[in-house]
Amino acid sequence: MDFDLTEEQRIIQETARAFAQKEVKPVAAKLDREGVFPVELVRRLGQLGFMGTFVPIELDGSGLDTVSYVIALEEISKAWASLGAIMTVNNSLVCEPILRFGSEGQKRKYLPGLARGELLGCYALTEPGAGSDAGAIQTRADKKGDAYILEGSKIFTTNGSRADLAIVFGVTGPSRGKKGISAFLVEKGTDGFSVGRLEDKLGLRASDTAELNFRACRVPRENLLGGEGEGFRIAMETLDGGRIGIAGQALGIAQGCLEESLAYAKQRRQFGRPIAEFQAIQWMLADMATEIDAARALTYRAAWLRGQGGRVTLEAAMAKLFAAEAANRIAYKAVQIFGGYGYMKDFAVERFYRDARVTTLYEGTSEIQRLIIARQLVEEGDPAGES
Helix, strand or coil: CCCCCCHHHHHHHHHHHHHHHHHHHHHHHHHHHHCCCCHHHHHHHHHHCCCCCCCCHHHCCCCCCHHHHHHHHHHHHHHCHHHHHHHHHHHHHHHHHHHHHCCHHHHHHHHHHHHHCCCCEEEECCECCECCCHHHCCCEEEEECCEEEEEEEEEEEECCCCCCEEEEEEECCHHHHHHHEEEEEEECCCCCEEEEEECCCCCCCCCCEEEEEEEEEEEEHHHEECCCCCHHHHHHHHHHHHHHHHHHHHHHHHHHHHHHHHHHHHHCEECCEEHHHCHHHHHHHHHHHHHHHHHHHHHHHHHHHHHCCCCCHHHHHHHHHHHHHHHHHHHHHHHHHHHHHHHCCCCHHHHHHHHHHHHHCCCCCHHHHHHHHHHHHHHHCCCCCCC
């Protein structure tokens, strides 16, 4: 098994790292504190090819593999997780499903702009009564002539107020359960489509999270993504890739915590010597580094398998579960190493601590990941092939 990055992947890592350290990190604290959506940084991500990493070159994307995407996302999230959230939604939850399930016309119409960072996308699945139980959505999509009429509301939509294009899930066949759900591409400015409440969040302060409302919203039939009734399958397969993205984001947060903690421990002196010389601190640093390596191995494995075209439901859930939980443990240790300073907004670990929390919640809670993993093991056998 070859764990070395390819030359192309190393270039992607160096490019993302240089951008994150030179352009993102210096402004992250201020923009995050003020809750400012980073329009210019998103534009720069598009120029660098990081808003459409999977999109083919002929559609103005980067044509990169999934591992390259995770590598870039980790570097961006290490500097600022809010920007990483914007990036991962546009890639994993918008560009990828259009690329996998969209018609040729839909791909040509939307993917170039999304990949260049000129358009921004969002993924509208969650509703007030349908969170972990995505099959319980109530938004209706009734066919009327050559269009569908959407009626309903979505919540917790990342990029929601800024998005030019939303992938929206609605019920087209109420009597068919999950097989009666369909997916639609809804453009900003469509009559009946409006942005409601913006959430005031603990973390990811500069990544907007919005309510979206649909009232007699007429969506042309050609904006149906995939076939009618295929929405639930599209949603679940898309979330497999999305969970790899959240694992990459969690990796970035965790790595940022380790680097900040290590630098601080070397320069902070107590009892006449650097605290890095104390065993209590050393053990925390050792645990942090070990968990990051384990999370990276799981995440890169899932990313590589995704790139091969196989099903990665089990591997994506494992990567997301472990990386998210590890990021929270690591962020806790980072604040502990900084002591009272870690509780202050003057230091990045305070922001990391808040940002890490959501990784165990969105795109499937840790409890849902465990349920998915258990079901895969019971129904299909363990990863070693034993039933």
